[in-house]
Amino acid sequence: MNYPNGQRKNISRPKDAKKNTNIFSNRGMTLEEDINETNTFYVKANKAVIYKKPTPVQIVKVNYPKRSAAVITEAYFKQASTTDYNGVYRYRYIDFEAKETKNKTLFPLANIHEHQIDHMKAVVDHGGISFIIIRFAAHDETFFLPAEKLFLHWNVKLNGGKKSIAYETIQEEGYIIPFQYKARIDYLAIIDELYF
Template sequence: MNYPNGKKKETGSSGMAAKTNKIFSNRGMSLEEDINTTNQYYLDTDKAIIHKKPTPVQIVKVNYPRRSAAVITEAYFKQASTTDYNGLYRNSYIDFEAKETKNKTLFPLANIHDHQIRHMEAIVKHGGISFLIIRFAVYDETFFMPAEKLFTHWYDKLNGGKKSIAYKKIKDEEYLIPFQYQARIDYLKIIDKLYF
């Protein structure tokens, strides 16, 4: 089925097939844009309330040229201490991080920080649903990895194991998030299947 903007539903096809469907693909939209669009759709349809947290900024200088409009003239990016997205779905607290890689064969664990793992562990312990969304940009494929699975890779690394997760392993073991017209990255579908 073709949608008005010429985009097509992701059919769960392999990387190769996705390549041949290139003109219908999602290429060009960043993962963040896709997730924001998806979250807005969830919000508009009253399905879930999930937001991206604002980028943490350390504000140093602010000018007030007019009463109404403060201009920040010196500020610095701070490292986020948690994850990028959180919210509420079906009575449950939802908390996740999203990462995009241009790598063709693996996802480097250096993309995730130690304090994010600790945060996600606390979330799971207190009854929340936590996960990682990974996009392999070259294949235009986006995967859902439950936090518990991420933890095993993380501790494997800490114990001298691999510093990355192979694309093939992710493709085999994790959940491909279908690309759709409105809920572009419809991760709630995976949550419905895995947690409810």
């Protein structure tokens, strides 16, 4: 069909069509990307104020070229001393870590550092809500595990026991996070149920 200006009508799918397919599956995004999108949605919807902390970097050399931005020319990744995400929701301090594993049967505790556990314990001591989000990529499932549960498994490891948490245990002790369109990893829904 021709139009007055000689252009054919655009019969391709509407702009959002592709975007809307498979909205409840992962689409190959990393857990970090999913959580960042979720947090952006929470902030825009005025539901919560939660952000990922910047990656800690040890800056060694910086060049200051004339008339342009400073360039960091030598820097190193530093190990994070706390967790990756924090903020505020319904008057409560929120503080959590997120980890993805390709393992089908267990979550290796080597993914977590001792100082992160210490930090999470301090957070809980001071009245914050702390937890870990664990994604089993092979199962395409993402779990919310309260810090208090994580501490128990950590103690087992410290006492020479198992160095991992079985997938079945996380199914039992954790809470599966529903995959939503806007709040892709809607962990606040779990917090609403557990802490309020």
